[in-house]
Amino acid sequence: MKLNVFFALILVITLSACDREKDVAEPDFDVAMEAATAKAGEEVQFNFSGNPGSISFYSGEQGNDYAYKDEPRIDQIEQITLSFQTHNQEGNPLPNTSLASLKVMFSTDFSGTYDYAGVSAATWTDISSRFTIASPRAWGSNLGWFESGTVDISDLRASGKPFYIAYKYEVPTYSGTANQTRRWRMQQFRLNSLTSLGTVQSLGTYSPTNFSLISRDEPRATLSQLASSIVLFAPRAANAQESVEEWAVSMPFSADEINLGNEFSVAVKGYGNPGVKDFKHTYTKEGTYKATFVAKNVNIHNTKQVIRQIDVTILPK
Numbered sequence: 001m002k003l004n005v006f007f008a009l010i011l012v013i014t015l016s017a018c019d020r021e022k023d024v025a026e027p028d029f030d031v032a033m034e035a036a037t038a039k040a041g042e043e044v045q046f047n048f049s050g051n052p053g054s055i056s057f058y059s060g061e062q063g064n065d066y067a068y069k070d071e072p073r074i075d076q077i078e079q080i081t082l083s084f085q086t087h088n089q090e091g092n093p094l095p096n097t098s099l100a101s102l103k104v105m106f107s108t109d110f111s112g113t114y115d116y117a118g119v120s121a122a123t124w125t126d127i128s129s130r131f132t133i134a135s136p137r138a139w140g141s142n143l144g145w146f147e148s149g150t151v152d153i154s155d156l157r158a159s160g161k162p163f164y165i166a167y168k169y170e171v172p173t174y175s176g177t178a179n180q181t182r183r184w185r186m187q188q189f190r191l192n193s194l195t196s197l198g199t200v201q202s203l204g205t206y207s208p209t210n211f212s213l214i215s216r217d218e219p220r221a222t223l224s225q226l227a228s229s230i231v232l233f234a235p236r237a238a239n240a241q242e243s244v245e246e247w248a249v250s251m252p253f254s255a256d257e258i259n260l261g262n263e264f265s266v267a268v269k270g271y272g273n274p275g276v277k278d279f280k281h282t283y284t285k286e287g288t289y290k291a292t293f294v295a296k297n298v299n300i301h302n303t304k305q306v307i308r309q310i311d312v313t314i315l316p317k
Contacts, residue, residue, distance in 0.1 A: 027052035053296035056265035060289030100182035162252035187229035
């Protein structure tokens with residue numbers, strides 16, 4: 001009986017010790033500003049009391065705001081610009097009499113069904129005249145890549161609807177024996193947005209996964225094996241008189257909003273580091289920011305944290 005009591009006592013002591021090992025003390029931590037305000041471009045000093053295991057910092061600026069730690073920041077799109085490069089290869093000698101043409105097309109009602117029936121059912125606006133399109137170069141030449149210019153296409157969008165960009169390649173039915181060879185290449189597709197926060201964000205770049213090739217008849221188009229360009233071309237035979245219609249249609253792009261993702265902290269102190277008594281940060285723009293410090297004590301069993309927030313007023317330079 002005495003032996004059983006002894007073992008029971010040992011068990012209680014052991015479990016109690018385990019519970020103490022699992023326990024984590026709440027961090028003893030607080031923050032105060034060295035000065036009430038600062039000017040843009042000046043350092044702001046935050047003074048600490050206590051010595052938690054780790055400290056992380058959110059300045060309250062875009063990209064480092066505690067309010068978007070768990071939920072992504074959604075920003076409004078104010079402007080959309082498009083640019084790309086084109087290269088036009090024709091049969092020799094130049095000038096060639098090729099009737100093949102390349103058009104840049106825009107749609108807000110394409111269904112997303114990437115076949116010829118789906119493309120034909122959509123309303124497409126020809127916006128080719130807004131861009132600089134390549135002049136002919138001799139077949140086999142790799143010279144003469146033309147920059148389209150960076151063009152504002154914001155006026156084409158429809159609120160609440162995604163939009164699509166397409167390259168349309170056509171050769172009409174013709175008679176005679178003129179060689180209708182012409183190969184168009186497009187690369188460096190850059191679709192950018194200017195957001196309400198004043199930042200430039202990419203909506204899309206060229207990738208074989210971002211464009212689908214659609215042919216009315218037998219395909220005459222390819223995506224470059226180097227994954228860098230779209231290639232559209234006509235038959236090379238001099239007596240090939242049938243018409244050709246090829247499309248390279250983009251994925252859908254948002255016209256209204258862009259997801260900027262979650263925002264992350266900056267490490268101030270980590271476990272194993274000596275204690276810190278202050279931290280300095282420079283705000284580059286005037287405004288009022290909510291600086292957030294997250295202090296944690298952690299072991300393999302448990303985590304405890306405290307959050308300290310302080311309003312920071314930044315004056316003009």
